[in-house]
Amino acid sequence: MIDKTCPSVEQAVADIPDGATVMIGGFGASGSPIELIHALIDHGATGLTVINNNTGNGEVGLAALIGNGQVRKMVCSFPRSSQSKVFPEMYRAGKVELELVPQGTLAERIRAAGAGIPAFYTPTTVGTVLEHGKETRTFDGRTYVMEPWLRADFALIKCEQADPLGNLTYNKTARNFSPIMCMAAATTIVQARQLVQRGAIDPEHVVTPGIFVERVVGVPDPVHEDTLIAAGRSYP
């Protein structure tokens, strides 16, 4: 019987090597797999390229991973917010690189990787400075830019329910980038608030089919980034 469950977040991330490209689910605090990120901090892999919509907040989760010097490059659409201090400081100090990608293009590049589409055309960025260096092409009189797929070695994902086959559901807007990141990473590692039995998720309600998932860890009472920040916490 197939069983993708893994006993701990530590074991789940233990083979992420230095220099890996890692997608991390979540949009701001919502859907951020804090326990997996903290396990990656403990694990200590460095030189990472991290793909996430943002760059974390406060001194926990993704911001702490960056602050710990493990991230060589961020690929994101919105690398600052009122509570993000770590990334801006490290970026200005030249300690981390940035690839800025519009949010819809970021989502579509990730989805394309999962779908075996090496490139596609989008109107987004046409006529702006973010068009620079991109190939353009006209279809039906409108100009588009070509965008390549965006693949990853690993994805770290937070979900609501997971079964042993890796079928997943999410909670509300915590879904965001996670389903497409599951598709785009060679190894997808998921922390689930509930581990349920095979067959417990209605096949009509599965959001991420298990084929896109390699490892599942139960994290029944996950911390939330906003709660940690409100409590003044930092990691490690």
Place this chain on the structure above:
Amino acid sequence: MIDKTCPSVEQAVADIPDGATVMIGGFGASGSPIELIHALIDHGATGLTVINNNTGNGEVGLAALIGNGQVRKMVCSFPRSSQSKVFPEMYRAGKVELELVPQGTLAERIRAAGAGIPAFYTPTTVGTVLEHGKETRTFDGRTYVMEPWLRADFALIKCEQADPLGNLTYNKTARNFSPIMCMAAATTIVQARQLVQRGAIDPEHVVTPGIFVERVVGVPDPVHEDTLIAAGRSYP
């Protein structure tokens, strides 16, 4: 209050003009919106371009629409089956055109139209006769063909549940092409086995969000193509 319900299949298809491009959901018999197709036969629009994975079976539904001389061109991946006689005869007689598209490319071209992507690259058909006339390009040493989006004026769709906002669910493998066709057509017309109240579909379980749907008609006891054929029925 937004209410996309429409009192009858006749009214729902009444403005489909001659020469329209019409997507029809379903994979073989499963998910085929027979009542909407029969209403389109009664309506009588001609010179249609129809997009469906197949070409219908027996002398009902899509096969009857073709047999009635209303279809100028079929776009599909698999235009024959053990029970499809109408299309092969008309095709050999030069009465209907065929654009043959591999099934995955057909699905992706439809999805691209719904997503605002005018073209994308796929490895499918490379090195075959179906590559002819297509632009090729190499990414990371592998050859791909460029494929354009595939849009439609109308989509005819069968679903399980629909609410007045046009949120939809489907039943099992009757889902197939329908969600992406809803995205790709300017006007999406849906027949629903159950019309439910706003809020009756859990927001986590909506498969087609209402933004992709224009009209919903209740068809509480839909006929099934296989049942009609087994009964020796034809239409009109």
Place this chain on the structure above:
Amino acid sequence: MTTGWTREQMAARCAMDIPDGAYVNLGIGIPELVAQYVPGGREFIYHTENGLLGMGPPPDEADRDLDLMNAGKKYVTAVPGAAYFHHADSFSMIRGGHLDVCVLGTMQVACNGDLANWSTGEDGAIPAVGGAMDLVQGVKQIFVLTQHTTKAGEPKLVERCTYPLTGRGVVSRIYTDLAVVDITPDGFRLVEPAPGVSYDEIESKTGAPLLPQAAPAG
């Protein structure tokens, strides 16, 4: 001090131009106020980029769900008939032309419809674009809701944007504290002044020629 519309009145005036049944995306800031001024008898469905169609008003603090946010990372609710979906589907709605109206704030908007609302282009600033460039390319109508001038009194409606663009020729109408202004092939045209505000005042605070209101038909 000038008279003119308050932020709330600007939002209400903008909401009047949104048709019943529209699918609407509201940018962060003043645009968010539009949701409070839906004209009687109409219903708008709100989309937020992070995967929700049918966004409702903010919850009471006690009812907050930490997993239910909008694109501005504020806690929101979901109305009956809402739907959740992932980011690629969400931006398919945007880029695929399924949304009717997007209301955005701005730094500058030019008389040819160019919009600059994502970056000052200054050295050392951290560039952050989010979904703005997708929205202006994909949504059918882009409305701008903004103060007519900066806090320093500089025009935001300009001949040509000096800040980095979000998109070229994308804006159709502008709502400010002083006026409603259309982008036309001939440049800015006054549609409606705020009560008590003269054409001359609006014109003097606009950084490009401003065509007067079109004469009523007939």
Place this chain on the structure above:
Amino acid sequence: MTTGWTREQMAARCAMDIPDGAYVNLGIGIPELVAQYVPGGREFIYHTENGLLGMGPPPDEADRDLDLMNAGKKYVTAVPGAAYFHHADSFSMIRGGHLDVCVLGTMQVACNGDLANWSTGEDGAIPAVGGAMDLVQGVKQIFVLTQHTTKAGEPKLVERCTYPLTGRGVVSRIYTDLAVVDITPDGFRLVEPAPGVSYDEIESKTGAPLLPQAAPAG
């Protein structure tokens, strides 16, 4: 009459080469039999192009659901842990390289791995390709399960396909009634003859050079 494997034995032999936990797509015909011969202790998850992962065996006639079919339009069931999805997601699984094994029937397979299984190329034939061209490009390993020769006794394993191709260089291994044959950089190589079948017989019925079994290591 030759001895050799039955269709069932061919399917069972093929199933032995599919690893535990594999995601598998089975073509129409003999490949469908593979599902009946899963080696003890292993589990395969079956994908069908029309939107189901976790396909189970055919139902009793009384338990048929007219909305639950496979890609061959046969009624099937869904196992616990199954998932339904739409066609674009289904072919993302295929084209995106997420499926481990696809077992296909064929008309011809060439010694360079070219596959021809969709069209005879005859005038007047209705061309129908379905998902075959997507499967051969996307699935990690393509196995062919076929009789060694046509009913007329012509080789199906050939030097060069004469029928229109489904894909170039896509096949990795072939299971026939006479043998298991690998595609190698040097052409066909015999992996295993069926019991009682000689190299000479297999070679004589193969339309291209057939390398003998590799010597055991050491």
